Amino acid sequence: MSHFTLKKTSLLVSTLYLGLMGNAFAAESVDKQMSIGTDTLLQIKVQRGEVQIQSWDKNEVSVTGTLDELSEGFVFEQKGNNLNIEDKMPRHYNGSDNNGSKLTIKVPKTVKLSADTVSANLQMSQTQGELELNTVSGNITADNLGGSPTLHTVSGNIITKGLTGKVMLDTVSGEIKDAESKGEIKYRLVSGDLNSQTLADKVKVEQVSGEVKGDFKTAKEVNVRTVSGDTQVSLAKTFAKANLESVSGDMMVSFTDTPDASFELNGGPGGKIKNGLSQDVPQKQKYVQNESLSFQTGSGSASVKMDTISGNLILKKQ
């Protein structure tokens, strides 16, 4: 009996050892460097795992970490004006994301970069060059990126801080959380929620069914279009223009202080208007259900337009 137990234990130990050995062989290490020209586009393709992109002061690109356990080879080569980094994978595969590539890529601050992943998460910080990041289900975390970054995901979340330039954040069902972005920003979503605390001058939101929560207190121009998702936006006392449109979603605009603005609200055939900003009351047209409201506060220098077909339009003072 004890002999049998001993055999069993040794078998278990051997299996574990082989398993560990297998993993050690599968997770192949990589440590490479190459210089990069100012006009070269760095293209990164990783399917699953984790990719961290950091900037440094050298005119070189370095890649360190481990490859995917199913990797069919690592590509790190200059082709024409492109520098390609790719962890090559089989055409079809199974397995967990934990077995994916784990790479840290260091790049010059002003690098032009394009990164594509399937489920790999992307983390990027402190670059100034043009860049485009794409994932399918991977999350993107980015901070302090200049050079008009464009970030796309399908179901992955986008979490950003301090992006500048002409920024574009785009997702289908992922969530977008943006803070302290500057310049001009466009958010595009389908069913994911947006939570923005941007410092941008121009803000544009295109939403379908997800919610929009926006603190646009430094924005001069705000454009929000949504289909059925609800919107809550807060604006400062001074701004130039705010246009908000929805099909059936409710839209609430709140102000920290009464602005100098002219308001035009159109409740459409099925919408309702609630005015918590002034004593003005919505008017109903004679033969149709449409509610509308026009009024002015202060000098009326700014313009607020809100339109819906069947949603609620709400004006509020915080």
Place this chain on the structure above:
Amino acid sequence: MSLSSDPRETTLQLLIANAPKELAPEQDLWQGIEKRMDKPLQFTFAPAQARPKQGAQWAIAATVLLAMFFGFNHLNPEKALLSGPEQIASQQTGDEHALQTLLSQIAQTHQTQVANLTQTPATVVWQTSRFSAPLEQGLVELRQAGEQIFQALQANPTDKQLWQLWLWVQQRELDLLQQSQKLSIQNSTQGNSI
């Protein structure tokens, strides 16, 4: 007796001479629509043969509107005989009729574009992927919204904001369809682990 000596004929000639050469809508919707139509549609994954067809359909829609506006007087000479208020009322009805026609034309064109995009083989692959749910949900929302706006526009075809919203909803639907096809192509090489 010459024709010009007839007082009724003289009045008619006078009315024709004083009639406006063209009728403009109260709000200039055309600029917005034209701008939208001029925007490249970026059919990266659309079948190549579909592009000229779509362009032609937009051109037909544009031609219809132009024909309705510029040919209005010539096709309806009796309008010149109408008095002021009647003429204005008639002009408004004509404008709305032209916009209704344009509305139908654009709706039809959009349906054709959607059909072209959904008939590609790649869509089948996309529909089996796990990413289809949010995209399909988005498409359903957009189609319902499009229908709702279409009905509102039929009731009020001169609402520029509604036009813009409708065209935006259509464009978003096309964008999502293109995105879904792009995904299907990516997925076809990834196996079932993603």
